[in-house]
Amino acid sequence: MDQQQRHVSSAGANSNPVLRFPAVRALPFARLIAAERRRLFLSDCADRRSDDDDGDCAYSRAVLVLDMVWNLAFVAVTAAVLLSTLRESPTTPLRLWLSGYAFECVLHMAFVYLEFCDSVSHTTSRYVYSIAKKLEPINTLASSLWWVLGFYWIVVGGQALLDDSPRLYWLTVVFLAFDVFFIIFCIGMACIVFFALFCFIPVIALAYAMRIREGASEEDIRSLPKYRFSQSNLLVMVDDIKKQLVNKARIDSCNGSHMSELSLHPDDSECCICLCPYVDGTELYRLPCTHHFHCGCISRWLRSKATCPLCKFNIRRGDTLV
Structure with a gap:
């Protein structure tokens, strides 16, 4: 004491x-x-x-x-x-x-x-x-x-x-x-x-x-996987009573081309930045979080912010801000 x-x-x-x-x-x-x-x-x-x-x-x-x-x-x-x-x-x-x-x-x-x-x-x-x-x-x-x-x-x-x-x-x-x-x-x-x-x-x-919060570099953007869009209408039966429309992404290699092909359902074939639907043959960037966008749209976005517009995934650090 x-x-x-x-x-x-x-x-x-x-x-x-x-x-x-x-x-x-x-x-x-x-x-x-x-x-x-x-x-x-x-x-x-x-x-x-x-x-x-x-x-x-x-x-x-x-x-x-x-x-x-x-x-x-x-x-x-x-x-x-x-x-x-x-x-x-x-x-x-x-x-x-x-x-x-x-x-x-x-x-x-x-x-x-x-x-x-x-x-x-x-x-x-x-x-x-x-x-x-x-x-x-x-x-x-x-x-x-x-x-x-x-x-x-x-x-x-x-x-x-x-x-x-x-x-x-x-x-x-x-x-x-x-x-x-x-x-x-x-x-x-x-x-x-x-x-x-x-x-x-x-x-x-x-x-x-x-x-x-600075944007990504050109090297970071070029390192993203690049695809050519190909439309697909695939209906998957989930239940015998109900029929639900499900997105299904399929990546197929194009013969004689260095660029892979990305097949998306029509409901998922839209760029959330410009809100324009994808057209067959359009070049897309796919982020590590699996979200995809027009090459031009996402390039301009990433130069100012290195995060996904949808889920805020940071392509430089590999984490999510929010």
Whole structure:
């Protein structure tokens, strides 16, 4: 029972968007844009993990390393700039903003490592995940407000801030630019996915459907057995009391001719495409489904649709559509 509860809690935790994007640090506004899509993605991962406990959907070791290196780079650059700009005196508290930005990176790395450990060993307690779930919306809101605050301080400082603290100023601008770039990237990806779903997929489906239903080639048509029509009036006695008229097809080889002769009853000697009766000596094509037609009529039909007009038998694949 404990194993099942731990497994369910693990799946529920994976569906919780505690983490930013796995490969990179998701920046404040980008997290707001991508929150719902991330919830859907992680919930799908939780469903797949419920089917296969060994599957690692959210994080692999390579993604973990990439994420850690990326965020450590932000923290290292921030620390280096803060230590090298002790003599700068910014008119706005950019040092505080950069320190908060670095703290967000560290917090994100902790969340990523927690998720990775749970996906590998499933040892994370439900209590830890419940705390993380409560912190996630607070963290998202704080990150977004922190971005707005940094942008405000840059605008308010203006040229004086650039003159007094150029390195702090440009580092803050670079971090804010990363946020804007990530927003544009998320919007662009959403537009590409939308365009692919509503434009490309229907076009591909239509092309595939047309490919399936395309007509037969001339070689396919020429390979059909060809006959010369010969009328026959054969009455078959089926019962001693009743007399029924029955179709009977008889194929006889014509002496000295390469084309076989097809004898049909008058009631069955009509082309269902042009609705004209067969005349003695008329050339007919007989499909594998045993239905027969004028050569010209069925040739034009098969060039557009490789199926029998009567039973929908496909002469190319050898099956019936309906």
